[in-house]
Amino acid sequence: MASFSPLFFLVAIIVFSVVSAQNSNPVCPFPYLYHFGDGATDVGNSVLIQPWGRLLPATRSPYGRTYPGTPNGRWSDGLVDFDFAAFDFGFPEIVPYLSEKSNSSNGVIFSVARSPVMDRGFFSRRGLRIPPYAVSLDTQIGWFKTHLQSVCGSSTDCIANRLANSLLLLGDLEANDIGYALIQGRTLQEAQSYIGPIIREQIKATRELIRLGAKLIVIPASAPLGCFPYILSTMPTNNPTMYDRLGCHNAVNRLISLKNNYLRRAVNNLSSEFPNVTLIYGAFDEGFLQVLDRLHQEGHAGTALRACCGIGGEYNYSSNRFCGSAGVPACSDPEHHMFWDGIHFTQEIAVRIEQSLIQPTLAALNCTALPTPFS
Numbered sequence: 001m002a003s004f005s006p007l008f009f010l011v012a013i014i015v016f017s018v019v020s021a022q023n024s025n026p027v028c029p030f031p032y033l034y035h036f037g038d039g040a041t042d043v044g045n046s047v048l049i050q051p052w053g054r055l056l057p058a059t060r061s062p063y064g065r066t067y068p069g070t071p072n073g074r075w076s077d078g079l080v081d082f083d084f085a086a087f088d089f090g091f092p093e094i095v096p097y098l099s100e101k102s103n104s105s106n107g108v109i110f111s112v113a114r115s116p117v118m119d120r121g122f123f124s125r126r127g128l129r130i131p132p133y134a135v136s137l138d139t140q141i142g143w144f145k146t147h148l149q150s151v152c153g154s155s156t157d158c159i160a161n162r163l164a165n166s167l168l169l170l171g172d173l174e175a176n177d178i179g180y181a182l183i184q185g186r187t188l189q190e191a192q193s194y195i196g197p198i199i200r201e202q203i204k205a206t207r208e209l210i211r212l213g214a215k216l217i218v219i220p221a222s223a224p225l226g227c228f229p230y231i232l233s234t235m236p237t238n239n240p241t242m243y244d245r246l247g248c249h250n251a252v253n254r255l256i257s258l259k260n261n262y263l264r265r266a267v268n269n270l271s272s273e274f275p276n277v278t279l280i281y282g283a284f285d286e287g288f289l290q291v292l293d294r295l296h297q298e299g300h301a302g303t304a305l306r307a308c309c310g311i312g313g314e315y316n317y318s319s320n321r322f323c324g325s326a327g328v329p330a331c332s333d334p335e336h337h338m339f340w341d342g343i344h345f346t347q348e349i350a351v352r353i354e355q356s357l358i359q360p361t362l363a364a365l366n367c368t369a370l371p372t373p374f375s
Contacts, residue, residue, distance in 0.1 A: 025106075027090030028367035030167045030216060032106050035094075036140045036205070037171035039113030039344045040223075041082040044073030044096035045135075046113040052133045057324030057341070058113065062309055066334060066347050075113050077308065077334045078347030082109065082169075084354035088362060088369070089167060097143050103150050110140040113344070116177040117198045128180050137170070141205050148212075160213035167365070168209055168217045170202060173284055174343070175222035175256055182225075183234045183319075188251055195259045203266050210277050216365075219267050220282035221260040224289060226252030229307045229315035229342035236314075246292050247305050260285055280361075287357040291349055292338055300336040307342035308334040317342035 025031045035041050047053040057063065057075075064071040067078035073096065074080050086094045091107035102108050112135040116123070119136040123129070135143075152158035177198050181191040206217055225231055226249030235249060244250050267281045295304040309323035309330040310316040321328050323341035331337060335348035345353070362369050 025090040026368075027088070027370055028167070028362075028365055030089075030165055032162055032166035033086060033089055033091045033094065033108075034144065034166060035082055035109045035111055035169045035171065036137060036144070037111035037169070038115045038174045038176055039075045039080075039111070040173040041080060041109060041111040041169075041171055042073075042075060042096070042113040042115075043080065043083065043094055043109045043111070045098050045109065045111065046075075046133050047073045048096060048098035049112070049133045049135075052131075056113075056133065057322055060324040062330040063324060065330065075344040076340050076347055076350065077330070079350060080347075081345065081350035081353045082111075084351055085358045088354065088358050089365075089367065097147060102147060108147060110143050111171070112140070114174075114176055115140070116180065117172050117201050118177050118194075122177075122197065123180065126181075126186075128184055128186075130176075130180055134176070137172075137201060137205050141208060144209075145212075163209070163213035164215045166214065166216065168214050169220065170205060170217065171220045171282075171284070172198070172202065172222050173220060174228075175225045175259065178222075178255065178259070179225055179228070179231060182231060182252065188255055192255055192258065195255075195262055198259070199262050199266050202263065203270055206267075206270060206279070207273075210274050214277065216278045216280075218280045218282050219263065220284040221263060222256050222285065224248055224253045224285055225256050226250065227288070227292060227305060227338070229305060229310070229317040229339050230319065232305065233313055233315050233317045233342070246289070246296060247301070248292075256285065280364075282357065282361075284353075284357065287353050290356050291352045294352070295336065295338065303331075303333070303336045304338050306337060307339050308337040308346055309341050315342065 047056055047059050058073060059071050061071065065077050086107055094107035094109050095101045095105045097108050097110045114131050115134045115136065116130060117137045119138055148159045152162065177194055178191050181194065206219065209217060231252060232249060242250055264281050267279050271279045292304060306316040309328065310318065311321050311328050312318040334340065334346040337346050338349050340346045359369065
């Protein structure tokens with residue numbers, strides 16, 4: 001089982017900061033890091049969005065219980081997977097775009113919890129609701145342009161140089177566009193019709209970043225949505241053939257596999273269009289399933305897909321009594337659960353995903369692996 005030392009993590013940040021003062025990034029050949037996405041990589045933007053942020057569950061206990069001990073803006077019991085990935089990439093401190101520190105940081109995160117790829121108009125035209133604090137990929141890209149103007153002014157050379165020396169990640173890890181359709185009663189067939197628009201929007205955003213000067217972009221796959229407690233609770237069935245050996249919903253995961261296959265092909269096609277740009281498709285789904293399988297092998301099949309913080313039903317999840325609500329308990333063993341609140345990962349799973357997916361790719365990115373506080 002992965003371990004995590006909060007004290008060692010703090011010491012490592014201090015040491016890392018001293019080293020970084022002498023070298024803009026002693027680990028990887030890019031001094032800037034940017035991420036767009038959802039709750040799997042949100043390090044605090046959602047709770048800073050006015051006027052809703054201060055009312056969100058992530059601002060209340062027991063969020064942040066494992067680390068640092070109080071709510072920290074993340075939808076987890078501690079840190080999220082990109083905290084650990086960023087450390088591996090040479091960025092021990094990453095900040096949310098909406099924080100006051102974003103213009104002085106080289107590691108800025110634009111991700112917002114529960115955010116879809118598509119804009120609000122896409123959902124309203126289909127009669128679907130999304131949270132008021134959710135921020136589409138297009139809007140996050142708009143934030144990024146504003147950020148670049150803040151640090152570079154009107155200098156296109158500055159912008160191009162910064163992007164040419166950056167790692168950018170566009171992660172639709174939680175497949176929220178599909179999830180919103182399914183939990184609001186839409187069929188799998190209708191949800192499948194969203195795949196084309198979603199992939200086109202991701203590729204449009206990637207192309208826009210390339211034209212601004214980006215040279216290194218990672219586009220991860222979506223996680224198997226059929227394993228998420230909030231989906232399993234919404235789509236129950238007494239037919240055992242509808243579930244795979246890990247307890248995930250077969251049909252939903254086939255839909256996500258289709259989406260990921262389309263994305264992989266689209267990324268390959270874009271690579272041909274821009275041969276001087278490094279585009280990497282990240283198999284996040286495979287890493288997720290490896291981690292889930294490992295929990296089963298360790299004897300935690302009974303808790304793996306139950307929300308640690310929640311109440312009610314087979315998966316310990318209720319949208320009406322979400323984690324952070326009065327009287328909703330949290331488990332004492334989050335390390336045995338994939339999900340913290342039924343939608344977002346526990347810190348332990350974030351560590352394991354980092355170990356499964358990020359550490360093996362460091363050499364391919366010409367990065368030098370350093371000792372970490374969570375291996």
